[in-house]
Amino acid sequence: MNKVYGSAAEALDGLLFDGMTIAAGGFGLCGIPELLLQAIKEAGTQNLTFASNNAGVDDFGIGILLQTKQVKKMMSSYVGENAEFMRQYLSEELELEFNPQGTLAERMRAGGAGIPGFYTKTGVGTQIAEGKEHKDFDGETYILERGIFANLSIVKAWKADTTGNCIFRKTARNFNPPAAMCGKTCIMEVEEIVEPGALDPDNIHLPGIYVHRLVQGEHETRIAHRTVTEA
Numbered sequence: 001m002n003k004v005y006g007s008a009a010e011a012l013d014g015l016l017f018d019g020m021t022i023a024a025g026g027f028g029l030c031g032i033p034e035l036l037l038q039a040i041k042e043a044g045t046q047n048l049t050f051a052s053n054n055a056g057v058d059d060f061g062i063g064i065l066l067q068t069k070q071v072k073k074m075m076s077s078y079v080g081e082n083a084e085f086m087r088q089y090l091s092e093e094l095e096l097e098f099n100p101q102g103t104l105a106e107r108m109r110a111g112g113a114g115i116p117g118f119y120t121k122t123g124v125g126t127q128i129a130e131g132k133e134h135k136d137f138d139g140e141t142y143i144l145e146r147g148i149f150a151n152l153s154i155v156k157a158w159k160a161d162t163t164g165n166c167i168f169r170k171t172a173r174n175f176n177p178p179a180a181m182c183g184k185t186c187i188m189e190v191e192e193i194v195e196p197g198a199l200d201p202d203n204i205h206l207p208g209i210y211v212h213r214l215v216q217g218e219h220e221t222r223i224a225h226r227t228v229t230e231a
Contacts, residue, residue, distance in 0.1 A: 003164055004193060004214045008039035011187045011215040015152055016045045019072075023108060023148060024052040024062060025155035025179040031172025032061045033156040033189040035217055040154075041065055051075040051108065051148050051182075053101065053175045055085050069093070075148070077101035100128065103145055105178050110147035112181020112210070117146045153183025156217060157206075160190040161199055164208025177206045186210055189217035 005011035022040075026032035040048075041064050048071050055074055056063040065071050066084045073095035079085055088094035099107065100122045110118055119142035123129050133144040155176040160166035166188060168176050180186045188211045 002162075003208075003212065004162055004216075006215075008035040008189070008215050009042070011213045012036065012039050012043065015185055015187075016040065016043050017151075018045060019047045019049075020045070020151040021049040021051065021148075023150035023153045023179040023182050024050055025153075025172070025176030026056070026061060027053055027171045027174040027176075029056065029060060030170070031156045031168065031174075031176050032056060033154045033187075033217070034061070035215065036154040036187060036189050037062060037064060041068055041070065044070070046070055047072040049073040049075065051104070051150060051179070053104065054078040054080075055082050057081050058084050066094070073097065075099060075104065077104045098128070103128075105175060107145055107148045108175075108178035108182040110182075111149045112178060113147075115147050117144050119144055148182050150183040151185070153180050153186040154189070155180045155186065156189045157191070159192045159194060159199060160188060160211070160214060161194050161196045161208070162214070163196055164188065164206075164211030164214060165196075165199060165201075165204045166190065166206050166208070166211065167199060167203055168205050173205060180206055180210050185212045187213045187215065189215050191217050 050062055050071055052062060054076055063082055075097040077099050089096055103120060103122050119135055121142050124141050124143055129143045135142055157166035158169035193216055
């Protein structure tokens with residue numbers, strides 16, 4: 001089975017539809033699948049829900065889809081440094097499901113493991129807990145959080161072989177693995193694609209069983225005054 005596609009647009013072919021949910025990797029500005037996001041922008045897909053640690057900035061990451069108003073809802077843990085995000089949220093043009101960072105990561109991981117929900121103490125007694133089921137275990141109160149099951153995962157890796165076994169670099173490893181796991185289909189943008197056997201099996205961060213399509217990406221770049229470290 002050939003998983004390697006010639007471009008981001010080819011890798012996304014047949015997978016995009018209005019109203020879909022997309023899990024996107026990246027931590028801060030590191031490890032963002034920028035070519036795939038650009039291809040989604042060019043495809044013009046509308047009313048998207050994104051599960052992602054953050055929404056990038058105004059001119060990078062998911063921020064480019066906010067500019068074109070293709071995003072209906074964000075499921076995020078950090079929403080700073082994006083003026084357009086703030087404007088759309090305050091004007092009620094954009095829905096926000098705010099998550100503690102660890103909760104968001106576990107919701108993605110749970111979805112990838114087929115777990116529909118789990119209980120956590122994080123958020124008890126705060127706005128995060130409003131409207132959620134509460135349950136006591138051993139005298140402590142927990143809230144129920146639902147696993148995230150996305151229609152599509154888009155992630156970025158440092159190296160991968162042609163079967164999808166991959167290695168992430170530094171902080172890019174934080175959210176890319178759980179984001180990759182929770183999508184019905186996962187597309188991975190990779191800086192370097194190698195042949196099977198070229199990567200040490202003990203160093204694999206995510207096995208290729210989770211990855212359905214691969215596309216050759218680019219090395220991390222430097223954007224204006226913001227530094228994007230190699231990830």
